[in-house]
Amino acid sequence: MGSEVFTFTGPEVVHETVDEETIIVNLETGSYYDLNPSGAVVWRGLETRQAVDQIIAGLCAQYDIDRATGQADVERLVAELLQEQLIVPAGKAADGGHANGHQAGAFEPQPSAAPYTPPALGKYTDMQELLLLDPVHEVDDAGWPRTA
């Protein structure tokens, strides 16, 4: 997975980072998610089209953790994001650790004084019913939904 690059699935995935945490909403499925600060670091790396290896290195530098821990945690989160269809593969990185066309250094992790907590993706599905409206069952002679 090290040289792989990923991209967000599409415009149906919207996100915002506030106070080092990221909120993600999948407008198609109605599921929404939150990422803790270390997860938000990974998400930012994905957003700037860094290869997984670069994201691991950035996470380790930010939290002063060993490579094995960083690799296991990043790859686990990436697998979760793939399973949730929030990201899709976008090929492999060229030299410099980024996908073609993206500038190296677009994402520079800052050393964090906060204790390290492994990246965590929280998922919430309580809004899905807002998408699941009753379908139009019948139409009248004019073509409009038939009133009950």
Place this chain on the structure above:
Amino acid sequence: MKLTTQGGPVPPEAAPRFIAQLEENSALAAGAAGGWRDLNLTLADAAVRLRFAGPALESTVAPAFAHLTASNGGDPALTVHLWDSDSTGAPPPQPPWDPGTRPAYGEIASASNDDICTWLHWGTNAVSSVDVRTGRAFFWMRSTMLWPISEEATPLRAVLTVWLRRRGIELVHASAVGTPSGCALIVGKSGKGKSSTALACLAAGMGILADDHCAIAPGPQPTVFSLFSAAKAYAETLARLPSLAGMEGSLRGPPDEKALLFVHANRPEQLLAQAPLRAVLVPRVTGERDSAVHPATAAAALAALAPSTIMQLHARNQTTLTRLGEVVRSVPCYRLDAGLEPARVAAAIETVLR
């Protein structure tokens, strides 16, 4: 790019053609009703005109905006034409989908483009269409008999959401209380205590801008705008707030649904049109006697505000989420432990408005 339900591209003339058809159909209805009846409003600092063909829709829609009435219309930034077929006798407009196609509720891609948003409304079977470039909107339904009481509290939300967004203002799922000098936004999905907190503040004499939905202009000093004058409350909530007794509207729905309270008709002095935003509150109903506020992260506030706003209010886009993030970053955020006594709820909130 908009796609039809069949997956093909929508012809560029389709949305303007539907708008033109609605304009023609609404004029027919107005002619049959003896002309338009206009209601001029000042809404989010803009002149808005509601034009009703006949009294049927006017009696169900106008009360929600009574507190925003303007003395004269000037040159409105938005004109909304409202009519129904049953009371005016006007034929229904032709649907903007292929004959034999069963439509889906929500945005009608075949009658929408970058400037025009057309929506088929679940529950009322109404259709609304707004052209943000020309400031014209249309709202048609076959019969007002289909209008649920809950819709009376927040009519025209689809039109207002889209039109306000183009002006840089977001319609949000939130309550708001305070004074003309500053207000607090109360956020959370349905059932988390927004309305009960707002009603407790109303009962305690505090100003209110919204029970369930309001508009926010983000910026270094965000402003909250009131849109609707009604509140909704379950019977058990009203039982705990005896000072609000008698505010229920004359129409009532089933016992397990909320009753409508028209604040403008009963306590106009407490209904605020707008106020600067001072704080965002995430409520938690405790069942205790006392109330208290505690600092909360902006992330927690965004998590409470964003999902229901985005999923509920025709706001499924990145721009809205980005603006909501801007709002929660710009003012302090708190968790509100809301107790049972309205005066203590209001007093706790007042501490963050100073």
